[in-house]
Amino acid sequence: MKISPVKIISLLFFVFSGFYLYYAHQIRVFSFDEDAPFNAKTFPIYLGYAGLFFSGLYMVLPERMPSNVSLSVLDYKKTITLVVLMIIYGVTILKAGYFLSTSLFLILSYVTLGEKRWFWVFTLSFPFVAIFMFLLHGLLDIYLRDPFLKYLGIIG
């Protein structure tokens, strides 16, 4: 028996709603608010039930318009690599600084997606980020903490 992926997603959402509802009941409210017609947990409790209702309904009712997705044609390698690169970018952005981490993220992403024209790979990374940073500082007056450029003495 083949189970539709959308039904599996609905099941996951059903479980998620169950957890949400459990934690909604755990929200601590002030003692004088316990029996009030509305307190901090009223709305989340309704939402939890709504989540259970709609996902439960989807699981029970037949699918009239099933989504046909061919999993074999999806590009898992490039997508996962890009997600990992973004996570590394997030990790390094504060420590290595905006300029270096952004430029390296762009270079690695271009290469991951198959770009081999090194002139453009370089131009659309370090110089591009430098111009972008200049616009942020000059135009929008936004300061970006950058230990790397500070070490080089480029910014204060």
Add this chain to the structure above:
Amino acid sequence: MIEGILIGLNTALSLKNILMVMIGCFAGTIIGMLPGLGPMTAIALMIPITYGFEPSTGLILMAGVYYGAVFGGSTSSILINAPGVPGTVATSFDGYPMAQQGKAGKALAIAAYSSFAGGTIAAIFLLFAAPSLSKVSLAFRSPDYFGLMILGLTAVSAFSAKGHFLKAMMMVVLGLMLASVGQDTLSDIPRFVFNNMNLADGISFVLVVMATFAMSEALTIIFKGSDPTQAAKQISLSKLGSIRLDKEETKKMVTTIPRSSIIGFIIGVLPGAGSTIASFLAYGMERNFVKDEEKQKFGKGSVNGLSAPETANNAACSGSFVPLLTLGIPGSGTTAVMLGALLGFGIQPGPRLYQTNPEIFWSVIMSMYIGMVILLILNLPLIPYIARILAVPRAFLIPLILFFSVTGIYLMSFNNFDIYLMIGIAVVATILRLYEFPMPPLILAFVLGGLMEENLRRSLLISDGSWAFLWDRPLTLCIMITIVLIVFWQIYNSYFKKK
């Protein structure tokens, strides 16, 4: 009203704001042209930039992006038969055949003139409708607002995901759940924070928009292995032809534009309906209005067939601002993003907006006119060149979108946690998109979550915990009946109607 128009003109015609409209229209056109990247992505990418501006300037920029993106979507429909946004699908029915006949320039000109006329006529309607509706909506009470918000969410779910109503409703609930994270606005009690200080203030609206639109759209393109820029590489500058229209073509447009503008505006005002339904409806109705001879040309390059949807989708864009500006309730995903941005500026749209912040209210309306003029005089001659810019390879385009998304959220919080959270939401959204779970209902629900809870709180406290507030007032009762009808109609259509 005259005073308001003058205030609006004064604000909208400042050099800075004109520049913003130009930048917005230009950037919106480029992003809107790319199949898969619509106005919501375009506006989402602009939000972090707008926070450096005054609210009116920021909103003017976003309005420019909105119109530009809709116009850009029409361009890709005509040139490469790949609509950038659902609202321009009907444009390709006659626009693309015209382009194949060597009249791409003419088709682009018809689209541009129709968009301009439709948008301008609808902006005039908005000019009169918005203040009147603002006065009427002052009579609205919390139960009515609560009902209107449910109506908006139900309608967007019904119309944005044809045949996938339950999926859309799940997205609505998910959006409301995400909005409930953080401190309760009244009691300051933390909810779903899990002792993580980064969640104490809740999840940022910009983060959710960036993750579910810009970032997940970019990831979906890579995941599916599609290349939105491939078709644009085949465009030849020399094959576009003349953009001049002859007398007969102009005459046809003159009859089509007024009726399609009215249809577009009315549909745009309705919650959830938006430009897609407006353009299809206008196309269908136009086919009934024209003579039999012209009817035969529909689908083969008819001037009326191209002009009608183009007029209607731009008129619907203006119409969608009516509920946003007068009730503070967005009728579509795109205006929900704009509402989120307004709330970020500390401005609460609604019936009192045009009393408390007249410069914002009127400058947005006036900037629509300016945006239309700029789209016409700037974008039309530049379209062949803009289309060339689209030949930027996917290998550069996608990383740049991801870079703008991460930078956008980083600039707002200077916090790694927000970046991880955004990546997490984007990955989930990418999987959900793959199985046709619509994202606009999620965004609308996320934006309305706080307001909805607030109005439910007031209603329940006034009625001492009784749900009778849903049918006590005739207005609330009418809204609730409409909601029930939409739900039953959707369930009937999805599960009981014979195919």
